[in-house]
Amino acid sequence: MRSATRSTVVAVGSRDAGRAAAFAQEFDIPRSYGDYASVAADPEVEAVYVASPHSEHRDHALLALRTGKPVLVEKALARNEREVHQMFAAAEEANLFAMEAMWTRFLPHIDWVRSRIAAGAIGEVVTVTADHGQSLDLPDAHRLKNPDLAGGALLDLGVYPISFAVDLLGGKYGITRKGLSRPRMQLKICSSATGGRECRVDWKARANSYYRARQIEYGYIYGYARKWGHCPPGQLRSCK
Missing domain, CATH: 3.30.360.10 (Dihydrodipicolinate Reductase; domain 2)
Structure with missing residues (x-):
C-alpha cells in the first residue's frame, strides 16, 4: 500500500491487544487497539479494511459503516445473501462505499x-x-x-x-x-x-x-x- 498508493495505515485492531501491538510494531503502524470498535471510532481512520474471519465480516463491516467509514471487505464478502444485503443496505443508507476485496478481478x-x-x-x-x-x-x-x-x-x-x-x-x-x-x-x-x-x-x-x-x-x-x-x-x- 505504501509503495503503490498515497494511502497510509494509521491503526490496526484485533481481539487480542498483544497481537495488534505486535502487528503494529512489525509494520510501523502508529496505533493498535484490542477491539474493532476503537479502530472504527479513530478520527484519523478514513476507511476500514475488514480482514477478520468470514463469519465476522457482516458485523465488522456494519460497525465501520455506522461510524461513517467506507469499507473494503476481504473475500468471501459474507456467509450468505442476507448478510450481503444488510451490508450494502447500510452502505447505501449512509452514502458510503462498500466492496468485496476480490483481488483476482483486478x-x-x-x-x-x-x-x-x-x-x-x-x-x-x-x-x-x-x-x-x-x-x-x-x-x-x-x-x-x-x-x-x-x-x-x-x-x-x-x-x-x-x-x-x-x-x-x-x-x-x-x-x-x-x-x-x-x-x-x-x-x-x-x-x-x-x-x-x-x-x-x-x-x-x-x-x-x-x-x-x-x-x-x-x-x-x-x-x-x-x-x-x-x-x-x-x-x-x-x-x-
Missing part, C-alpha cells in the same frame, strides 16, 4: 479477457467452467476448514471459481448445489433464476473447489466463435 490478464469478450473476440459467452483446489493439511478447527468460521470448500475456496464465472457472465443467475460436503464443492450457475430447482440444459457455468486435493487450477470460457482456456501461471490459450 489482475491484468483478467482485465484483458473482459476487454476481449466485450469486443466480441469469441462471440457471445455461452458457458464458463472453473476449478480451484488446495491441499490444506490443517486441523478442522482452523478458520479455512471450520464452517463455524465460514471456512470450507464453498465459503472459502469456492469464492474464486464462482467469482470468475459471475464476473464474466454478469447479470443475475440461479445457483444449484451438489456435493457440498466440507472438502468439496460443486455449483452450477443457470442463465435465469431457478428458485432452487435443478439446472438441467440451462446451465451457464460450473464451479468446483476442493481443500483435500491440490489440482491444476483452470478456467475455460466458451463462446459461439472460440473457446479460451486460462491456466496458471496466467497463460491464455485460444482455439477454434
Whole structure:
C-alpha cells in the first residue's frame, strides 16, 4: 500500500491487544487497539479494511459503516445473501462505499479477457467452467476448514471459481448445489433464476473447489466463435 498508493495505515485492531501491538510494531503502524470498535471510532481512520474471519465480516463491516467509514471487505464478502444485503443496505443508507476485496478481478490478464469478450473476440459467452483446489493439511478447527468460521470448500475456496464465472457472465443467475460436503464443492450457475430447482440444459457455468486435493487450477470460457482456456501461471490459450 505504501509503495503503490498515497494511502497510509494509521491503526490496526484485533481481539487480542498483544497481537495488534505486535502487528503494529512489525509494520510501523502508529496505533493498535484490542477491539474493532476503537479502530472504527479513530478520527484519523478514513476507511476500514475488514480482514477478520468470514463469519465476522457482516458485523465488522456494519460497525465501520455506522461510524461513517467506507469499507473494503476481504473475500468471501459474507456467509450468505442476507448478510450481503444488510451490508450494502447500510452502505447505501449512509452514502458510503462498500466492496468485496476480490483481488483476482483486478489482475491484468483478467482485465484483458473482459476487454476481449466485450469486443466480441469469441462471440457471445455461452458457458464458463472453473476449478480451484488446495491441499490444506490443517486441523478442522482452523478458520479455512471450520464452517463455524465460514471456512470450507464453498465459503472459502469456492469464492474464486464462482467469482470468475459471475464476473464474466454478469447479470443475475440461479445457483444449484451438489456435493457440498466440507472438502468439496460443486455449483452450477443457470442463465435465469431457478428458485432452487435443478439446472438441467440451462446451465451457464460450473464451479468446483476442493481443500483435500491440490489440482491444476483452470478456467475455460466458451463462446459461439472460440473457446479460451486460462491456466496458471496466467497463460491464455485460444482455439477454434
